[in-house]
Amino acid sequence: MTETKPPENRFFPLNSGERRVVVLDSATHAHRHAANSKAAARSEVVVNASYAGVYCARLLQELNPFATIGLDCGIGKDGAGIAGLWFFEALEVPAAAVRIDDVQHGNGADLWENGTISRVNAYAAAAGVRPGMTVADAALVLLEAPDHIVVDSTEREVVFRGDGHDVVCTNSIADALPEDRDRNVLCTAGHTGRSVVDYVLGFRPWGFICSDGAMGKDDSGIAALAPANDAGIPGAAVSAATARMGDGHSTYFDGVISACNGLAFAAGVRVGQSAREAARLLVSR
Numbered sequence: 414m415t416e417t418k419p420p421e422n423r424f425f426p427l428n429s430g431e432r433r434v435v436v437l438d439s440a441t442h443a444h445r446h447a448a449n450s451k452a453a454a455r456s457e458v459v460v461n462a463s464y465a466g467v468y469c470a471r472l473l474q475e476l477n478p479f480a481t482i483g484l485d486c487g488i489g490k491d492g493a494g495i496a497g498l499w500f501f502e503a504l505e506v507p508a509a510a511v512r513i514d515d516v517q518h519g520n521g522a523d524l525w526e527n528g529t530i531s532r533v534n535a536y537a538a539a540a541g542v543r544p545g546m547t548v549a550d551a552a553l554v555l556l557e558a559p560d561h562i563v564v565d566s567t568e569r570e571v572v573f574r575g576d577g578h579d580v581v582c583t584n585s586i587a588d589a590l591p592e593d594r595d596r597n598v599l600c601t602a603g604h605t606g607r608s609v610v611d612y613v614l615g616f617r618p619w620g621f622i623c624s625d626g627a628m629g630k631d632d633s634g635i636a637a638l639a640p641a642n643d644a645g646i647p648g649a650a651v652s653a654a655t656a657r658m659g660d661g662h663s664t665y666f667d668g669v670i671s672a673c674n675g676l677a678f679a680a681g682v683r684v685g686q687s688a689r690e691a692a693r694l695l696v697s698r
Contacts, residue, residue, distance in 0.1 A: 432479060434552045436521040437461040440469035440483070443476050455479045458555045460548060462517070462524045464489075465510040465532075470497030478506065480540070480555040482548055484518065485510035485531045498534040507537035507555055507562065511548060524548060535564045572600070572665055573689075575696035578619050582661035586623060589616035598622070598695045600665040600688060602658050604629075605650045605672075609637040614644050620680075620695035622688050624658050625650040625671045638674040647676035647695055651688050664688055 433456065437446060440463035450457075454477040463469045465483035473481050481501060486494035494510070501508035511528040528548035540558040542551045567588040573580035579597050583589065586601045586609055593599060599618045603609065604626030613621060621641070626634035634650070641648040651668030668688035680698035682691045 432456050432458065432556050434458045434460055434556065436525050437463075438519050438521045439463050440472040443472045447475050450476075452476075455560075458482070458552050460521060460525055460528075460552060462519050462521045464493075465495045465497045465508065466493050467496045467500050470500040470508075473497075474501075474504070480507035480509075480537065480558075482509045482511060482524075482528070482530075482551060484513050484516065484524070486513050488532075495532050498532060498537075502534040502536060505536060505562070505564075507534065507540050507542065507558065509533045509537045509542050509551055525552075535566075535568075536562050539564045568661060570662070572662070573693060573696065575693070578696045580665065580692045580696055582665050584659055584661045586612045586616070586621065589618060591616075593618045595619060598692050600661050600668075600692055602656070602661045602664045604634045604658075605637045605648070606633050607636045610640045613637055613641045613646060613648065617644075617646060620647040620649075620677065620692075620698070622649045622651060622664060622668070622670075622692055622695075624653050624656060624664060624668075626658065627653040628671075632672075635672045638672060642674035642676050645676070647674060647680055647682070647698065649673035649677045649682050649688075649691055649695075656688070665692060 435457050440461045457478050458480045459478045460482045464486040488494045498508045509530050510532040512531040516528050517523045530546045530551050533542050539562050541554045567583045569583045571579050572582050581597045582600045585603045594617050598620040600622045605623040628634045638648050649670050650672045652671040656668035657663040670686045670691050673682045681694040
């Protein structure tokens with residue numbers, strides 16, 4: 414494919430004719446488009462110059478799109494500017510948002526020509542869409558994506574290899590594997606409360622870093638640290654204000670330590686330290 418700009422009718426057909434891009438100035442135009450379109454369900458990548466929030470996602474869902482791209486509107490209070498990404502993620506629909514600094518509100522053509530991807534949901538990421546891509550490039554990726562995109566909900570990845578011990582990101586301590594026993598430091602993204610104790614003691618990782626879940630009543634968000642210490646397992650927690658819960662990669666790359674047990678402290682882990690530094694200290698203890 415060599416064409417990079419939609420024609421005037423704002424349809425950008427895939428070579429096979431099975432999927433196409435439609436560019437809208439607003440998500441509120443979805444109803445109008447649905448009335449005039451004969452597109453099959455899940456055959457359109459909808460690029461629209463509205464914010465990528467839940468309200469707009471509901472409007473776009475009328476089209477039963479294959480994927481959507483909207484504006485991030487600076488993310489905004491409570492992440493409302495991109496909350497529609499997770500709305501669509503729950504429906505297994507790839508969705509992405511574009512930096513508002515690069516484009517005009519309500520101008521689909523400008524979004525197509527000048528937009529740069531800033532945020533993606535898990536299905537868009539699995540399809541190959543990445544922050545920093547142009548809208549046109551992201552749309553081409555989505556046009557050529559398989560009909561059924563598979564997402565690994567654990568998002569397990571080795572992010573650091575040490576001498577005999579590795580740092581592994583996964584979204585929950587419950588997703589640990591037998592191979593982690595006495596070998597890997599797990600960076601996970603659930604709270605570190607009492608329900609975590611059985612997983613920690615059962616899997617027995619070399620060490621672990623979870624979220625503090627904003628601590629909660631009686632510091633219940635870090636209640637598992639002491640029993641882990643008694644069992645000989647160093648552990649720490651990151652502040653939920655610094656890393657996204659449910660995203661183990663954010664724990665590792667964004668997290669700041671808010672608490673640790675005695676064994677982790679003995680390994681050099683300190684409150685205020687980056688989770689990345691803390692994890693590497695636990696690897697080399």
